Amino acid sequence: MRTRVPLVAALATTVLVTGCGAEVESEAKASGKVTVKRCGEPVEYTVPRRAVAYEGGSADKLFSLGLTDRVLGYVMPSANPPVSESPWAADYARVEMLSDDLLNKELVVEARSDFVVAGWNSGFKDERGITPEILDKLGIQSFMHTESCYNYPGFPEKATPFEALYTDLDRLGRIFRVEKKAAEVVAGLRQRVAAVEEAAPKDDPLPVFLYDSGTDQPFTAGNQVPPNDIIKSAGARNIFDGLDQRWTQVGWEAVAEGRPEVIIILDYGDQPAQEKIAFLKKSPHTKDLPAVRNDRFFVLDYNEGISGPRNIDGLEKFAHYLRDLES
Structure with a gap:
């Protein structure tokens, strides 16, 4: 079900996102501290040397800025697609895979990390005992995806x-003192x-439903996560774009009322896309939806749906899919 991208476009994409790597400034120039926001909180940072990234979006942001030499390793839960499929597969190969489980404080401390990149309520979570506040007390710097900041306690920040x-690429560029590289990547x-x-x-605009998971109640994308912008920029409409949420549960009745003409399937390891499509085709809640009757399913890779540079790959593929529907 995955949409093919023209070879020329794919090659152009690779050139834009990989670049030739950033030149981290000399120790003399990079010494001292810089104040950068972590969600809405101004935080002083020194240049990290042993960064740990949680999930593909975090690692991709660092790799896209040419910071592989400053990345100690990554934590990649098994639901994530293989890193060998990443545009930065060579960069992943140069750093250590620290765990295939969830992010935790003990792992970060044992690795002697000085910088952790993750999202709020995903990598960082009160219930698991690893938050920016806890790491601050341990002298370990941290950075959160702005996309996850809209309900961060005390210092919320909201952006499309x-x-x-x-914003993340710009801020990471400032933290690592590679502002020029960050500006080039963002411009691209x-x-x-x-x-x-x-x-x-x-x-x-065609109404679109993103199906993440769930049988009793579907899990979908509100307007605070990348698929909403992917759908909108491609010229379609997320039927749940009115929900001021990230990933959230809705009712099947609301899906039916939305009459989606296209369904985006978020694809990740422990819940393959084909199984989700098979469920939608047999479920009494969805089998008569226009998208299901017309077999209009678009498969979005997990790392194209969470915050990271691959969002734009997902956008280009989805836009190509919509153009094919019109032809």
């Missing part, structure tokens, strides 16, 4: 998902988004 991605991503939006249909 693509703008949150650009913005150009790609603008090109898709320019070619997107302007009238009568």
